[in-house]
Amino acid sequence: MTKPTDKAHAAAAPDAAAGQAAEPKSVQVHLRKIPLLAGLSDEEMLRFKGELRFRQYGKRDIVLQKGGAGDGLLFLLSGQLQVIDVTEDGRAIGLRMLAPGDFFGEIAVINGSQRTASVVAMSAVLVAFLPAPAALHLFSHSPSVASQMLRHLAAKIQRDSEFRSLLSINNTSRRLYTFLVQMKTTQPGQPDVVENLPTHQDIANMINTSRETVTRALTALTAQGIVQKDTHRLLIVDPQALQKLVEGGA
Numbered sequence: 689m690t691k692p693t694d695k696a697h698a699a700a701a702p703d704a705a706a707g708q709a710a711e712p713k714s715v716q717v718h719l720r721k722i723p724l725l726a727g728l729s730d731e732e733m734l735r736f737k738g739e740l741r742f743r744q745y746g747k748r749d750i751v752l753q754k755g756g757a758g759d760g761l762l763f764l765l766s767g768q769l770q771v772i773d774v775t776e777d778g779r780a781i782g783l784r785m786l787a788p789g790d791f792f793g794e795i796a797v798i799n800g801s802q803r804t805a806s807v808v809a810m811s812a813v814l815v816a817f818l819p820a821p822a823a824l825h826l827f828s829h830s831p832s833v834a835s836q837m838l839r840h841l842a843a844k845i846q847r848d849s850e851f852r853s854l855l856s857i858n859n860t861s862r863r864l865y866t867f868l869v870q871m872k873t874t875q876p877g878q879p880d881v882v883e884n885l886p887t888h889q890d891i892a893n894m895i896n897t898s899r900e901t902v903t904r905a906l907t908a909l910t911a912q913g914i915v916q917k918d919t920h921r922l923l924i925v926d927p928q929a930l931q932k933l934v935e936g937g938a
Contacts, residue, residue, distance in 0.1 A: 719816070722763055722789050724840070727832025739822040745809045752807040758796025761823035764788055767813030768884050772893070773805045782894035784847065785810070785871075785886060794837070797823050810886065855896060863895045864905045865933045868915070872924055880924035885917075 719725055719737065728736060742765075745751050751769060752762070769786040783805060786792060796803050797820045818826070826833050850870055857863045872880045886894070888902040895902075906922075909915040914930050916923040924930055 719763075719765075722791065724763075724791055724833060724836045727836070728830060732830060736818075736822070736826065739818055741817045743815050743817055745813050745815065747809055747811050749809045750806060751809055751813070751815060752793060752803050752805075754803050754806040756803045758793065758799065758801055758803060758820060760793065760820050761791060761797050761818045762793045762807075763791045763816040763818070765814040765816055768810040769807050769813060770810050770886070770890060771805050771807050780893055781896065782886070782890055783851065784894075785884070787884060791840075794823075794840075798827070810884075810890065859936075860895070860897045860901050861905045862934060862936065863897065864891070864902060865909075865930055867891065867895050868922070868924065869930060869934055872927075880927045881918075882922040882924070884920055885922045 719733065725733065725736070745767075754774065764786050766788050769790075769792070771783040771786065771792065772780050773783055774780055786807070792807060793803065795801070800820075827837060828834070854863055854866050854870065857866060868882060871882045873883060874880050888906070889899045891902045892899045906915065906917075909930070910917065912929070914924070914926045914933075916925050
């Protein structure tokens with residue numbers, strides 16, 4: 689594990705008030721785009737930002753370690769993360785991907801428990817860390833944050849249920865098709881898309897199959913004109929055909 693760089697070190701030092709005022713504007717913009725924080729007043733946001741510590745990690749660095757203390761809430765500001773668990777026989781299973789604007793580590797903070805999964809950087813990332821006491825104060829004193837947290841936890845329960853259903857599918861190709869449907873986003877007038885497509889190995893870890901199986905299935909989908917690779921994302925050109933495959937159609 690590479691030791692993180694605390695980008696806010698100068699700003700956080702007691703004798704560095706000028707450094708705190710010079711906090712990068714890009715970080716301010718990112719914080720305003722985090723749905724959990726969208727309802728905070730300017731005064732609340734200013735107070736909140738004073739508690740944050742910004743950390744950088746390189747690709748494949750461990751950001752959170754399973755079994756570690758729930759000492760804070762984390763926000764992903766840039767890059768991509770993967771939440772993973774490790775089975776008793778040492779296999780890494782990907783649970784979900786995190787994108788900029790997502791937060792994580794909330795369960796251990798709320799329960800005062802240990803981390804239940806690890807989080808690994810899929811690229812260079814910038815993360816904001818909020819100490820547990822400040823996070824708990826935020827949860828209990830900001831109605832907008834409390835409301836967003838309840839919605840987040842409900843969605844997380846639903847997502848985890850869908851993921852368990854995915855893993856129960858015996859056919860590996862159908863598991864991949866279902867995974868793509870669960871990962872895709874839809875915008876009016878635009879093709880369905882899987883943004884920041886994980887590597888074939890990462891997908892294999894998440895759906896409990898081999899990298900070669902993922903490669904073959906994606907190649908077949910491309911040859912059939914159902915999907916199209918576009919830089920770091922996957923365009924779903926024919927979502928109806930993909931859904932038919934999910935349902936077991938030929």
